Amino acid sequence: xxxxxxxxxxxxxxxxxxxxxxxxxxxxxxxxxxxxxxxxxxxxxxxxxxxxxxxxxxxxxxxxxxxxxxxxxxxxxxxxxxxxxxxxxxxxxxxxxxxxxxxxxxxxxxxxxxxxxxxxxxxxxxxxxxxxxxxxxxxxxxxxxxxxxxxxxxxxxxxxxxxxxxxxxxxxxxxxxxxxxxxxxxxxxxxxxxxxxxxxxxxxxxxxxxxxxxxxxxxxxx
Numbered sequence: 001x002x003x004x005x006x007x008x009x010x011x012x013x014x015x016x017x018x019x020x021x022x023x024x025x026x027x028x029x030x031x032x033x034x035x036x037x038x039x040x041x042x043x044x045x046x047x048x049x050x051x052x053x054x055x056x057x058x059x060x061x062x063x064x065x066x067x068x069x070x071x072x073x074x075x076x077x078x079x080x081x082x083x084x085x086x087x088x089x090x091x092x093x094x095x096x097x098x099x100x101x102x103x104x105x106x107x108x109x110x111x112x113x114x115x116x117x118x119x120x121x122x123x124x125x126x127x128x129x130x131x132x133x134x135x136x137x138x139x140x141x142x143x144x145x146x147x148x149x150x151x152x153x154x155x156x157x158x159x160x161x162x163x164x165x166x167x168x169x170x171x172x173x174x175x176x177x178x179x180x181x182x183x184x185x186x187x188x189x190x191x192x193x194x195x196x197x198x199x200x201x202x203x204x205x206x207x208x209x210x211x212x213x214x215x216x217x218x219x220x221x222x
Contacts, residue, residue, distance in 0.1 A: 062171060063179035064164075064192045066157075072196050075156045078205040083149050086212060090145060093215070094138050101131050137216045144213035152210040159203045160195070167191055167198060 070076040108127055112120050168176050171191070179190060 059171070059186075059189045060174045061185075061189065062168060062173045062176045063182060063185050063190045064176055064195060065180065065190070066178050067180075069160070069192050069195055069199075070153060070156055072192075073156070074200045074204060075159075075206040076153075078207060079149065079152050079156075082212065083145070086145055089215070090138075090141050093141075097134055097138060101134065105131075141213075141216055148210060148213050152206070155209050156203075156206060159206065159209075160199050163198050163202050164195060167195060 071080065104127060108120075108123060111123070115123070164176055168174075176191070179185060
């Protein structure tokens with residue numbers, strides 16, 4: 001009667017039936033794949049890393065502070081001195097005329113009780129017209145002085161433009177920007193001081209380029 005074998009018995013019988021060579025065979029060793037090393041970035045010598053000053057020499061963008069450029073230049077200093085002097089003159093004349101009108105108004109008030117109504121009304125209207133004219137002229141004097149200051153400043157930047165272009169060309173840049181409009185930049189690309197020196201040499205203080213306004217005639221008491 002045949003003998004029944006379990007699963008393990010079948011496997012054992014199958015192994016016994018294999019040729020001896022097959023039983024002695026071993027699994028060949030599979031070499032592990034070689035993993036190439038991770039490349040490291042090259043280390044540059046210190047001599048190849050430019051300093052901020054060296055980088056600025058070839059920077060395509062330069063910056064300047066327009067306010068400092070104008071106020072520090074010989075032109076701007078001359079304009080400020082003239083503006084302050086003329087401003088003091090205008091202020092002194094305004095104060096003088098204010099006192100003059102106040103005194104005249106006080107005298108007119110005193111005469112009110114002694115003059116006929118028609119005559120007083122005529123004097124009062126004449127004073128009002130004169131006072132209005134004086135105030136208008138003094139306000140115009142202030143406006144003219146402010147307009148002169150703006151015109152003189154504009155003339156400065158027109159005269160400065162060719163010099164700025166030459167500095168830009170010498171540095172190999174393509175633009176010069178106001179540094180107040182830039183969020184962050186290297187101080188080394190700022191050419192304000194360089195331009196001040198160049199402008200003082202090339203265009204001077206601009207005396208007489210924009211004539212000062214003539215003051216209105218002096219007003220005296222009647």
